[in-house]
Amino acid sequence: HQEIQVDDEGSQQQRSTGGGGGDQRMTMNAPMRRMRSSEIVMDGAPKDSDRTVFVGNLSQDVDEVILYELFTQVGPVERITLPLHDDPGSDRVSHKGYAFVQFADGKVNSARHSVVYAMKVMNDIYLYGQRIRVSRSNSRAGTQDESLLEPPLLPGDAAMVEI
Template identity: 35%
Template structure:
């Protein structure tokens, strides 16, 4: 599936909370356990080729898609319970603003290094970004990381600001707002109130059946897939 517009929305499942190690093939083989799959789309960053933590799986019929949601929701991939629900019913996603600026990066730090460093503090939304020269793709020595909660962002700032990553002490602070004035940064009380309300209403941050795992019929990495916890 090359573009979202080509999907049959009514027969498409949203698959969220995917580990960074999940590939197109793994998503395809997993979803195939529930019925005949027509297309799988795993959005990836154009430069890093890291996926964004979610995928779409289109089935031949709406009934197949609904069955997949029932039996695969909560299945664990690489220890993380995935979320599988009908794409047409996916709740509105919002950027809550828990977005961090990471400065003074060593030139050798890449997106994977950022992910590995910051993932210890909470769920990262999308793929971390390292700013690069558009022509040479050489690092500009700063990047961005977004979390699904301000609690995680606060913890990352408290723990990592001024700490060494490779050979340089990094700067970690809330990123500038694109729509802000006079250098306004994310993390304001207003944003936090909006995020709290969104969480109460179960609106998801942007940037994700049966409780037994069927026989996969393929060689998944050892320990990659487990049934959901009761």
């Protein structure tokens, strides 16, 4: 497990924990490079627009952790991208008011199902006083496949199907 912390002067401190040893710390005194987006990526998941929703009209109070906690209610999340403003004259880092949330295939539902479900249940909810917009991130899949919103069959459900 690794953590990277940045102090007030812009120096980074990286800490590795776990394994048999104790904490290992490494400090880099070079100033941190300004990033264009902030991301959470699970297990090195590559970007895939078919598994991703666009989330718009976000308050500046929203960060990647809040988005992760919110969207894991819909399905397993494997990547969150929150584009940041590129303002070299400002010390304050702010995002652009939108994000991309990418889902993983779960044990019961596919990532594609999670995309459609997120659009249905998360669109127009209020988060920090602002109504968020949730839509597909890719433009070629413009229509919702309502059949994906049917609840999946669980083990043992087949016995309940009438013939």
